[in-house]
Amino acid sequence: MNSLTYALIRMGWRSFRGTVATCVLGLAGYLGLLMWIYPTIAHTPGLAVVIRALPKSLVSATGLEAGLGNPGAYLASEFFGTLYLWLLMILTVMGVIRLVAQGPARGTAGFWLAGPISRTTWVLTQGVVFWLGLFTVCGLVTIANILAVDVWDPHQKMALGRILTLNGMAFVIFAVLSGVIAIIASAMKDDRRATVVGSFVVLVFYILSAVSSLSPRLTWAGHLSLLYWDRPAAIVAGRQTFGWSQLILLMIAGGLWVLAAGIFRRRDLFL
Secondary structure, three states: OOHHHHHHHHHHHHHHHHHHHHHHHHHHHHHHHHHHHHHHHHOOOOHHHHHHHOOHHHHHHOOOOOOOOOHHHHHHHHHHOOHHHHHHHHHHHHHHHHHHHHHHHHOOOHHHHOOOOOHHHHHHHHHHHHHHHHHHHHHHHHHHHHHHHHHHOOOOOOOHHHHHHHHHHHHHHHHHHHHHHHHHHHHOOOHHHHHHHHHHHHHHHHHHHHHHOOOHHHHHHHOOOHHHHOOHHHHHOOOOOOOHHHHHHHHHHHHHHHHHHHHHHOOOOOO
């Protein structure tokens, strides 16, 4: 890595680290709040009966298949399947487009792209910055998860392997999704339009994933969504583990970023 490439990564990280820090603080705070109120929920009489009485499609759609009887099942439905998912979707769309598309679209990247830095280097270094930010978020949330459970419910431990899988799966899925958004950001000349299109794509993925859980007849819809493969309740129940398929997804994610760099290299830029 030469000095210019390293400088480009540092520049991207300086513009992205504030967003990463805000995301981590919000997620860690919400996680702590959830575990603070968990003992009250866990000992509420009749709650399990109410959940069992709900329609199976509603239970599946809300991620309550594992119930609320232990911290893992509780966090799968109330954290990993909700706020964690939504904030990572926002982080991916806004972060990738800011890093890849905003500078070239608004003319602030002219110094870099008109000089010795190639367009391929621009996209791939910004991809490194985003993956570093995503890894930071998932890694610190993992630590917050362990601490929150240990502080607020020390009598019930979450298996470390399950915690690592929950966050590792999120990293893999959103690494792939970032590649999809990078292609959109590289293909469009207007970063605002890229934001709209990227947000629409992520929303479609989310809707397909949600609809697929409403009925066995709609399972096919989930296979069209990247978010379908991140199933916290299944991870907590031990039905989904981290393995070779996730490593293949990471390779696909890298390939998508390389494709985005190829598209960006052929795009007309006004420098």
